[in-house]
Amino acid sequence: MINQQQLWDHEAAEHYDTPGVGMFSPDVLGPTVEVLSELASGGPAVEFAIGTGRVAIPLLEAGVPVSGIELSHAMIARLRRKVGEDRIPVVQGDMSQVSIGSHYTLAILVFNTIANLLTQDEQVRCFQNAAGHLVPGGRFVVELWVPQLRSLPPGHGGTVEVSQPGYLLVDTYDVLRQHVISHHVRFGPEVADGRDARIGRTPHRYIWPSELDLMARIAGFELEHRWADWDRSEFTAESRSHVSVYRLTDRRMT
Template sequence: MPMFHYRGHFGRRRAASHDAGRDPAPAVDFLAGLADGGPVLELAIGTGRVALPLAARGLAVEGVEGSPELVQRLRARPGGADLPVVVGDLADVAVRGRFRLVYLIFDTLFNLVDADRQADCLRNVARVLTPGGAFVVEAFVPDLARFEREERQARMPSVTEDSAAPRLHRYDRAAQTFIRQTLTYSAGGVRLWPFGMHYLWPGQIDRLAERAGLRLEARYAGWRGEVFDAASTDHVSVYRKPGGGSPGREAPGSRVP
C-alpha cells in the first residue's frame, strides 16, 4: 500500500480543528508528576494544548513540530511566543540540551508511517534524555475487529444541509499501516482529506525502546492511572533511561513488574 508523509499536509488541513474535543488536563497532571522539575520536551507540540499548561506550572518546556501552521497557532496563544519550538520532523528530535521528560502523545508516534523513522525517533529521544529521564508514549491498542468493521462500512462523521463527508479506511495488516480517506461533498465540489498511520502493538513499542536503551517502567490504560489489561483500548507507557538520581513522582496505577 503506498503511504504518504503527513508533515505539512496535516497542519494545512487540520490546524483549524486541531484542539477540538480534547481535554488536556489529565495528561498535564500525569506529565507534571513525572517531569522532576524539567526541562521538558514535547514531540509534535501542535498548538500547545498540553505544553502551555505545563509551562504555566513553572516547567521549562520546548517542542518539535512538523507543521508551521500549527506553530503559528501556538504563537498566537497566551504564553506561546515564549516556548522554544523547532520546526522539523519529529523523528529527528533536532533540539539541543538534555531533558528530564520527553513525551509523544495522541497516537502521534504512528504518524511516522515508516518503521525505520519510528526507530529513529526513539533513538533520538534516548539521546536527549538525561540519565534517569522519562519518555512517555500515548497510543491506541490496535483492534483487528475494529479494522474489519471500518473497511466494510463507511462512516459519516459530518452531514449538513450543504455537505456530506463519508470516511473510508483501507488496512494493510502485514505492513501494519492504514489509509483513511475523508471525502467532502459540497456545492464547491469534492475535496479529499487523506490520512495515514503505521500502527504498533504495545510490545512492539517496548522492543523499539529497548533497542534505543530505554526500559519500560509502567503502563496505564489512561492518563488517570487506570489499570492496563487485555481489554484496554489505549495505553500510556512510561519508559526510563537508566542512570541518574531518583525519578520524579509516578502517576497512580499499575506498575509494570
C-alpha cells in the same frame, strides 16, 4: 511518498483546535497535565510534534518549562498566535532527527503521533532521538492507540470507528505493511444528499505494544508504567489505547 507538510497544512492547523471539547476538554487535559507534571520531576520537558500547544501550554502553566519540535510550519504558526517563542521555544523539523539539547527530564509524544512516522526504522530513530534529549533516568511518554484488527470482518479491510452527526471515521488497513489510513468524512446536517461533505485522509503505521517496547529497549529504555489512559487505569486486553512511560537506563541493545 507522503508529504507531511502538505498533510498538516494551514487548513488542518486552523481546524485542529477545539477549545473545551474533545481532546481539548478539561476532562482530558487535566489528568494529562497532572501525570506529565509529576513525571517531569521538577525538570524541563521536550514535546515531540508539539502541534498547536494543546498539551504544552497547560503544562507550562502548571510550572513545567517546555520546548518543542514540530514538522508543520502551519501548526507552529498557530501555536505562535497563542504563546511566544520566549515562553515555548520550538524548532521546526522531523522529530526522529532534530536535536534541541540533552538536558530534559521528560520527553513527550502524545495523541498517537508516533504513528505518523510511516516506517519501523523512523519509529526506532524517534525513540533514539528521545533518548538523546534526556538526562540519565529521564522518561519518554508515548500515548498510542491499540490496533483494532479484531474488529475487521473476514474478507474486509476496513472498520467504521466513529459514526456521529456530521462526522464519520473509517479506518482501512494494509496488514502486510502495518499501515492504516484514517478517512475523516465531515458533512453539514443541513444538506441531506452529502454534496457538502469534506474528506480528509491521514496515514499511519500502527504499532503493537510489544513492538513499541522493543523499540524502547533498542534505544536504552525500559518500561516503567503502562496505563489504559491518563487516569492511570489498568491496561488490559480490551484497552483501545495506552499511555506508556519509559525510563532511560542507557542499556542499549547491540
